[in-house]
Amino acid sequence: MAAGYIDARGSEVGEEIEASVAIFGAGAAGLTLARELSRKIGGVALIEAGGFDLEGETQSLYFGNQLGLPYYNLAACRLRYFGGTTNHWSGFCRANDAIDYEGRPVLGLPKWPVTPQEVEPYIRSAAESLGISGDFFDVGLFVESLGLSSDELADGRSEVLETKVFQVARDIRLGKIYREPLGSTGNLTVYHHLNAVHVRLAADGSRVEAVDCATLTGRKIRVKAKITVLCCHAIENARLLLVSNDVMNVGIGNESGCVGRYFMDHTHIFASRFIPSPTFPLIYDKRFTERNNLNLNVGFKDDFLRKENLLQYYCRFNPVYFDEDIGESVRNIRYGLFEPGDVRFLKDVANVLSDIHGVAAQAATYQDMLPYPLPRYYKLEHRLEQAPNPHSRIVISDRKDALGSAIADLDWQINEHDIDSFRRGQEYLVNEFSALGYGRAEIEEITPELVKSRVSGHYHHIGTTRMSDTPADGVVNGDCRVHNVANLYIGGSSTFPTAGYSGPTMMIIGFSLRLADRIVADLQA
Amino acid sequence: MIERRLFLKLAASSLGTLAVGAPASARSWEAHFASASWARLGARVRLELPSAELAVLDEEGNLLLRRFGSVRAGLAGVVGEELELRLADDFRSGRVTRVGGVSFARTEVVLFLLAARPGQA
Numbered sequence: 001m002a003a004g005y006i007d008a009r010g011s012e013v014g015e016e017i018e019a020s021v022a023i024f025g026a027g028a029a030g031l032t033l034a035r036e037l038s039r040k041i042g043g044v045a046l047i048e049a050g051g052f053d054l055e056g057e058t059q060s061l062y063f064g065n066q067l068g069l070p071y072y073n074l075a076a077c078r079l080r081y082f083g084g085t086t087n088h089w090s091g092f093c094r095a096n097d098a099i100d101y102e103g104r105p106v107l108g109l110p111k112w113p114v115t116p117q118e119v120e121p122y123i124r125s126a127a128e129s130l131g132i133s134g135d136f137f138d139v140g141l142f143v144e145s146l147g148l149s150s151d152e153l154a155d156g157r158s159e160v161l162e163t164k165v166f167q168v169a170r171d172i173r174l175g176k177i178y179r180e181p182l183g184s185t186g187n188l189t190v191y192h193h194l195n196a197v198h199v200r201l202a203a204d205g206s207r208v209e210a211v212d213c214a215t216l217t218g219r220k221i222r223v224k225a226k227i228t229v230l231c232c233h234a235i236e237n238a239r240l241l242l243v244s245n246d247v248m249n250v251g252i253g254n255e256s257g258c259v260g261r262y263f264m265d266h267t268h269i270f271a272s273r274f275i276p277s278p279t280f281p282l283i284y285d286k287r288f289t290e291r292n293n294l295n296l297n298v299g300f301k302d303d304f305l306r307k308e309n310l311l312q313y314y315c316r317f318n319p320v321y322f323d324e325d326i327g328e329s330v331r332n333i334r335y336g337l338f339e340p341g342d343v344r345f346l347k348d349v350a351n352v353l354s355d356i357h358g359v360a361a362q363a364a365t366y367q368d369m370l371p372y373p374l375p376r377y378y379k380l381e382h383r384l385e386q387a388p389n390p391h392s393r394i395v396i397s398d399r400k401d402a403l404g405s406a407i408a409d410l411d412w413q414i415n416e417h418d419i420d421s422f423r424r425g426q427e428y429l430v431n432e433f434s435a436l437g438y439g440r441a442e443i444e445e446i447t448p449e450l451v452k453s454r455v456s457g458h459y460h461h462i463g464t465t466r467m468s469d470t471p472a473d474g475v476v477n478g479d480c481r482v483h484n485v486a487n488l489y490i491g492g493s494s495t496f497p498t499a500g501y502s503g504p505t506m507m508i509i510g511f512s513l514r515l516a517d518r519i520v521a522d523l524q525a
Numbered sequence: 526m527i528e529r530r531l532f533l534k535l536a537a538s539s540l541g542t543l544a545v546g547a548p549a550s551a552r553s554w555e556a557h558f559a560s561a562s563w564a565r566l567g568a569r570v571r572l573e574l575p576s577a578e579l580a581v582l583d584e585e586g587n588l589l590l591r592r593f594g595s596v597r598a599g600l601a602g603v604v605g606e607e608l609e610l611r612l613a614d615d616f617r618s619g620r621v622t623r624v625g626g627v628s629f630a631r632t633e634v635v636l637f638l639l640a641a642r643p644g645q646a
Contacts, residue, residue: 275627427619434628435616437609442626 008194019045022225027084029491030231036516038188050081067411083175091172093506100500113478126510130169152281166295199244234461234494239408253482260394264386265457312385312501313425319375322358385499387417567641
């Protein structure tokens with residue numbers, strides 16, 4: 001173990017830790033912030049609840065019930081150990097679009113209290129730290145750089161469509177990347193296996209005096225710092241603010257009732273089929289682009305989104321070459337899932353032979369010698385930024401976790417804007433693809449029932465302590481400082497007022513770089 | 526394990542099937558018309574749509590015929606830029622009709638119905 005790491009369960013630490021800045025949570029936000037601050041100031045403490053690998057007892061502290069739409073297991077969709085949720089991040093990166101910041105009240109999308117121009121240098125630095133190009137904005141150039149033709153993009157032929165590309169970061173397990181360098185800096189001490197359980201405010205509520213922490217072995221440690229930063233993940237940040245209600249009885253920063261509300265994810269549903277014509281651009285075939293290590297989607301230009309009052313919508317085309325029962329037979333034969341003399345083998349062979357063209361076409365997608373075969377149809381995957389919804393929220397339960405702290409449940413909800421944007425997004429997209437001669441669509445009617453029965457998220461937890469100009473509309477200000485609490489900051493995607501189109505991790509890193517500058521300025525002031 | 530030559534043959538054959546079975550685009554419409562696939566779609570349109578809507582579509586077909594003469598004779602003139610634009614405009618304006626669950630441009634459906642008239646296919 002590097003010198004700067006201290007196991008809080010041992011005797012190396014007393015009952016109190018003092019720091020200039022105490023950062024809680026060693027995920028994308030906390031690690032970035034710790035690295036940046038320790039380059040500029042001394043006495044920084046990074047406090048991580050878990051250890052350096054998944055540990056059942058610690059991870060179990062994340063268990064919670066689901067009160068709304070079915071969501072992922074809350075103890076699995078976020079990770080409580082060094083590196084945080086980046087430990088299962090896929091690495092897809094894209095910068096927010098300008099439209100994401102501007103606010104569209106008719107959809108309930110608030111304006112960010114920061115401008116894209118101000119944020120852009122930080123996002124570019126984030127991209128650099130992740131080993132990807134900071135040039136996000138010329139899709140044509142990007143596609144050409146991969147040896148593909150930009151002529152295939154629909155953007156030049158359509159007034160409404162825009163192709164959107166995610167880059168895949170190489171360096172995505174931030175816990176492993178940062179562990180050694182952070183341990184060797186003299187300005188930073190990392191305490192692990194230490195859980196924040198209560199944020200203690202001064203009697204007038206204007207400052208944080210300390211954060212009460214505990215280990216699962218029963219130790220209680222108080223952390224005192226000039227500045228406290230919660231980077232514990234969107235659900236946990238809100239939970240900590242809500243359960244710390246001894247001074248402010250509604251919880252910290254919750255004067256307007258926004259803490260824990262507006263929980264968002266990027267959502268998707270599968271619905272409808274698109275039957276391709278021979279002119280369908282393969283660049284939109286999901287399997288084809290993934291073979292080129294590319295995540296490429298098609299959505300709408302900003303002006304069209306504004307004009308039609310649509311949330312950020314985009315679509316992926318998932319190729320289907322044969323029916324699912326034939327797929328099962330192919331898998332059975334491929335993996336030899338038979339006992340000797342099992343006659344089901346013959347049934348599976350007959351099943352495969354009944355659609356040998358489809359099976360062969362799919363097999364041909366794995367080779368480079370022949371033209372890439374078009375599928376029988378594409379299953380449409382509709383993706384959407386979720387509209388901010390006050391009813392989609394974290395709820396503090398009466399149940400207690402192993403540390404005696406109230407457990408957070410999730411009431412995940414979508415609203416009429418989500419359903420409407422799914423419905424019209426599909427309609428506009430398939431009509432435009434049909435108009436361009438790319439094929440014809442077999443449409444499923446998108447109804448509220450269909451959306452609610454199929455909608456899923458992406459482990460992108462956003463919006464529970466959102467930024468706002470005033471305390472009436474959010475929890476933190478444009479600097480990510482909790483309104484009306486002088487020395488409490490929040491890092492991570494819980495501060496994002498809208499979900500936008502892009503995955504949050506690179507944005508989290510960019511905003512954490514910015515937060516580091518704000519905190520240094522605050523200390524110097 | 527599938528033998529490699531057979532695999533390539535099957536893959537090539539599959540591509541051919543896809544090309545033949547692909548849906549209508551403006552460029553391939555004449556072939557589709559000649560193969561009577563439009564007529565079959567036209568017959569399906571007659572089964573699926575309510576009579577009031579069929580009457581409107583038939584009237585649009587008559588206007589189209591008056592413009593181009595017979596469908597067959599006018600096809601060479603119809604197929605091309607004008608028809609492509611017309612179809613694109615149908616889709617972009619939301620003038621679509623579902624046949625067998627598939628969304629077609631309204632002009633396409635009119636042509637299917639014309640092709641299904643006795644003596645056309």
